[in-house]
Amino acid sequence: MSCFLSNSSLGRKLVMSISGCFLVLFILFHMSMNVVAIISADGYNAICGFLGANWYALAGTAVLALGVLVHFVYAIILTIQNRRARGNVRYSVTVTEKGVDWASKNMLALGFVIVLGLGLHLYNFWAKMQLVELLGGHTNALGYSPADGVALIRYTFSQWYYVALYLVWFVALWFHLTHGVWSMFQTVGWANDTWYPRLKCLSNIVATLVFLGFAAVVVAFFVSSLL
Amino acid sequence: MNFTLKIWRQKDAKSKGEFKKYEVKDISSDTSFLEMLDILNNDLVHKGEEPVAFDHDCREGICGMCSLHINGHAHGPEQGVTTCQIYMRQFKDGETIVVEPWRSAAFPVIKDLVVNRGAYDQILQAGGYVSVRTNSVPDGNAIPIAKADADESMDAAACVGCGACAATCKNGSAMLFVAARVSSLAKLPQGRVEGARRAKAMVAKMDELGFGNCTNTGACQAECPKSISIAHIARLNREFLSAKLED
Numbered sequence: 474m475s476c477f478l479s480n481s482s483l484g485r486k487l488v489m490s491i492s493g494c495f496l497v498l499f500i501l502f503h504m505s506m507n508v509v510a511i512i513s514a515d516g517y518n519a520i521c522g523f524l525g526a527n528w529y530a531l532a533g534t535a536v537l538a539l540g541v542l543v544h545f546v547y548a549i550i551l552t553i554q555n556r557r558a559r560g561n562v563r564y565s566v567t568v569t570e571k572g573v574d575w576a577s578k579n580m581l582a583l584g585f586v587i588v589l590g591l592g593l594h595l596y597n598f599w600a601k602m603q604l605v606e607l608l609g610g611h612t613n614a615l616g617y618s619p620a621d622g623v624a625l626i627r628y629t630f631s632q633w634y635y636v637a638l639y640l641v642w643f644v645a646l647w648f649h650l651t652h653g654v655w656s657m658f659q660t661v662g663w664a665n666d667t668w669y670p671r672l673k674c675l676s677n678i679v680a681t682l683v684f685l686g687f688a689a690v691v692v693a694f695f696v697s698s699l700l
Numbered sequence: 701m702n703f704t705l706k707i708w709r710q711k712d713a714k715s716k717g718e719f720k721k722y723e724v725k726d727i728s729s730d731t732s733f734l735e736m737l738d739i740l741n742n743d744l745v746h747k748g749e750e751p752v753a754f755d756h757d758c759r760e761g762i763c764g765m766c767s768l769h770i771n772g773h774a775h776g777p778e779q780g781v782t783t784c785q786i787y788m789r790q791f792k793d794g795e796t797i798v799v800e801p802w803r804s805a806a807f808p809v810i811k812d813l814v815v816n817r818g819a820y821d822q823i824l825q826a827g828g829y830v831s832v833r834t835n836s837v838p839d840g841n842a843i844p845i846a847k848a849d850a851d852e853s854m855d856a857a858a859c860v861g862c863g864a865c866a867a868t869c870k871n872g873s874a875m876l877f878v879a880a881r882v883s884s885l886a887k888l889p890q891g892r893v894e895g896a897r898r899a900k901a902m903v904a905k906m907d908e909l910g911f912g913n914c915t916n917t918g919a920c921q922a923e924c925p926k927s928i929s930i931a932h933i934a935r936l937n938r939e940f941l942s943a944k945l946e947d
Contacts, residue, residue, distance in 0.1 A: 558872030558912030662938030
């Protein structure tokens with residue numbers, strides 16, 4: 474049993490499903506946390522202080538990084554195997570089959586966009602917050618306190634190109650989740666013809682909530698920077 | 701009706717193939733696609749050329765022998781039918797029709813449009829059967845089976861093993877085929893007994909033969925000539941994972 478998670482196609486898919494589920498739950502938490510920044514700057518900074526360089530926040534960050542790494546590495550392994558299984562000679566005529574979503578056939582490409590966005594996001598926020606605290610600093614490169622998340626959000630999203638890049642990132646995440654959420658239920662076997670419309674509806678709701686929650690913060694701070 | 705055909709020609713498994721163009725003229729709209737290929741082959745033989753090799757047998761949609769990837773679709777443009785049930789009236793007069801063999805590493809081309817689908821037989825041999833003693837034919841109602849279960853089993857049993865699922869899947873996955881076999885037996889009392897062993901053995905053989913990993917695109921069910929649902933893949937996932945957790 475120990476090795477079916479790497480030896481078997483269904484085991485590898487289970488790993489993708491479980492790690493994906495974990496990441497969706499984290500994203501929902503992160504989105505909820507971000508929305509607080511619109512409602513209350515003090516409230517948001519209190520959360521930032523709570524999630525600083527404390528042992529539980531560091532443990533959470535390590536588990537999260539592991540989750541992203543596992544999901545990403547397995548996606549690469551699965552794609553290499555799938556390309557090999559498809560063979561060297563490809564069809565000269567290809568079509569999109571009826572009822573097949575574009576996102577379902579482009580999950581890896583969407584994943585790459587999400588990882589690139591994640592890199593930018595870590596540079597913009599994590600490296601100026603938790604990392605600064607970890608290294609014992611009291612101010613980040615921009616001169617703010619590492620626990621002053623709102624100041625960092627205000628600074629970052631007053632620049633139009635970051636707003637544009639983050640919105641592209643959220644669109645990629647939206648597409649990824651519209652397929653990913655229902656797909657994780659299918660992979661563990663919790664799906665049937667009655668539940669497909671419900672699961673796909675749930676996927677769209679989760680993806681749209683995540684998009685709107687994240688985008689609202691970016692747009693709100695950009696608009697307030699113009700006023 | 702007149703058509704231009706772009707057909708994949710390949711001398712044998714080792715040779716490099718290429719598309720060749722053929723013109724077929726005065727084809728009746730009621731001619732089946734395979735009859736149209738017969739007419740083409742008749743012309744080729746009369747000209748002293750090598751006829752196009754393609755698989756076919758029953759020509760009534762039940763044997764799963766015919767294949768062909770036509771204009772980007774496994775089994776042609778119609779949904780829920782095999783290639784032998786495609787008729788020339790479904791194409792436009794003067795249309796160029798591109799005909800390719802199944803493309804999947806597990807289905808190597810033998811000649812022209814004929815591929816070796818022996819991999820599916822090997823998966824079946826690994827566990828797609830019932831080995832418990834069922835004795836002689838029992839009375840029809842001796843074992844009560846719920847109508848819904850019997851229906852689901854029959855829906856899965858409609859799989860003709862043609863290979864369209866793996867040929868369509870961008871990952872070259874045979875999951876719909878394996879799922880249909882596992883599901884049709886798992887829903888019946890005689891097949892249920894060996895459900896766990898069957899799921900593990902068939903998945904292991906599928907992986908060993910180099911089929912890809914399913915990513916739930918649903919392309920297989922869209923192109924399946926028997927419209928088999930990916931709900932059977934969900935059942936295979938359940939069967940396999942619960943069997944593995946019991947190990």
